Amino acid sequence: MKYLHTLLALLLLGAFSACGGDIEPGTVNGPTTEYHPEAEARAQVVETPRLHEAVGSVQAKTDVRVEAQVTGRVMEVAVRPGDAVKTGDVLVKLDSRQSESRLEQTRQAQQAAVSTEAQARQGVAAAQAAFTKASSTFKRMSQLHEDKVITTEELEKAETAFLQAKAVLAQARDGLAAAQASARQVEKNVQEAEIGLGYTTITAPADGEVSQRFVDPGDLAIPGKDLLNLRTSGGMRLEAMVREGLIGHVRMGQSLEMIITALGETPVTGQVEEIEPLADPVTRSFVVKVTLPDLPGLYPGMFGRVLIPLGSERTITVPTAAIRSVGQLKTVMVRDGERWLPVYVRTGRPAGDGVEILSGLNGGETVALDTARGAK
Template sequence: MKREHRSLGLRIGLCVAAAWVLSGCDKIEPGAFTAVEKAPFTPTQTAMATVAEADQWYEAVGTVRPKTETRIEARVTGQVLDVHVSPGDQVPKGTLLVSLDSRQMTSRMEQAKQALKTAEAGREQARHTLEAARAGFKEAQANFNRVKSYFQSQAATAQDLEQAESIFRQAEAGVNRAEEGLAAASAGILQARAVVNESAILIEYARILAPEDGVVLKRFVEPGDLALPGKPLVALRTSGALRLEAYVREGLITRVMPGTSLEVDIDTLDLQVAASVEEIVPYADPNSRTFLVKAAMPPVEGLYPGMFGKLRIPVGRQRIVTVPESAVRRVGQLELVQVKVGDGWQTRHVKTGARIGDAVEILSGLDGTETIGWEVADNG
């Protein structure tokens, strides 16, 4: 019996509380919460909500990237001995970036130098051989001519002439062989020099230098890694210029032309900058149906490659309602304004949009005909 009495009393209390709350509230309109202030509200400032025409934007998300990015790759295979730079380092042209193990290349160069010395010695020997062959040829030729003269005057036999001619022909063949030997020795020297030069180039390739002045963006290897041709070692930004690379849906690509000036939002820095469209990749991604657009940006302090940005593309104009931003009171996730109704004031729930100077866009809750009031804190 006591439990029933307590339950009945609780229900009566809830009904009385609900009746008291409802008696202090107006009708709730769809999309906007409206309630009469229980305490008197006296605004220190008032203003009319404003209706205006404003541009409507499509925001294409993108990434800030360097205009010129160079990826330094190895030309030879070798173990990384040391990486001399770190991301963020300023490097002038010719700065040593990465050192590779060049011991095998140095050994090959020493072998090539020894081969060159051997080839030069062989050419010198071939030159002496040729000189001796030519001297022997001259002597054999003179003897052959003398015997031939004797034979014509019948002072020498046919056998003497035949023997002198044989010696002459052998001396002539010896000269030809000596000339071929000298030519081969000279070719060997050229080949050995080419190997020496090639070895010197390979040793130079083991020292990876900066091709231009720039800033180190990223290092892809550490000491002990194996460098291979085609494998990037270091990424450099070789100029200070940056640009936003954003993906624009295909329905809006006709509004974005090379040379067009557009705004870029950088949320991290809370700023907008003007950018000029430099390039549109003439190929739509079949999955997202978007085009890659590259827009050049001016130098901005604190802006770095990899940061998030939005390319704002105008798509038309729309009617918007604005109020002074200071008139909007925020309580947790609620946004409230005081609206004059008759001789009193109501608290109305609104939803805000973009800021426009000292004003803020009202997406819902007002139609632009209201008088708004708010209190200004007294700092004195």
């Protein structure tokens, strides 16, 4: 009797093979009254969530692309993928000789501009003094001419000297303004050269981890060309494709369960933080982004599934110990009065301490348990 249920299952398997493998769930292979189970249980009918699995990949929330701001030969790459970096850490150094030469030239030009401006100020001061003297002389000569002390010719000479001094002062002031404008422009050139030199040393814009490296010493760096990819401390999220017929079941801020296959089948919970408003015209799907908690061993690019609830469904479950397996054939011993009938069933997903029965049982049946063997 100990191996009676195995014998019955083998008989069913023989019948399964004889029928070309086409045994329908619910099929019985004849009753037995001699079978005595170790324990009994009932096939339960429960309402379980109906879920759709949307597949996707783990992505970093804030990937920073590190690019060059100036053209230059790569002299040194100080980091490798996986290295942790802090804000301001040196990542890449470019050839700085051309930038240093330009900065030196602009600084020399700045010194010359400062000297020219100083000379222009001195010229204005001298022209102002000459103008003040000529103006005073012209006023005095005008008064003397009114008193008929000097001749008209002498007054005209004083007026001519006054006008000449006024023109020289205006010219000196124009020269000073030009010298000041030139000095300001040269100062800007120096600042640009200093910035350009600073761009030859590329530093980390934020704390994070180097995820990708695209250059090596000797490569040419140009603006717009990626040098490194930096994953900052903004966390991870799962970006999944949800087909258009199901996007109505997803909303912003909704809590959804996810399964990261590489980390096991235990679901983790996150919130929907973004739903792209345009569907992919090829797949007819929307990209849904769900935040992920901090998990050890979680890396960008890992495969994951988002479980989207679509309501509930009637499910029949039995304890795992009720299932007998021989090859691909699964049976459950069901009580029929005083008899036990081996019934072929089709199983589904695990359901708590039991297993889902997709077909073969209607719910409420008394099933036999083999607690020592469990599921085979």
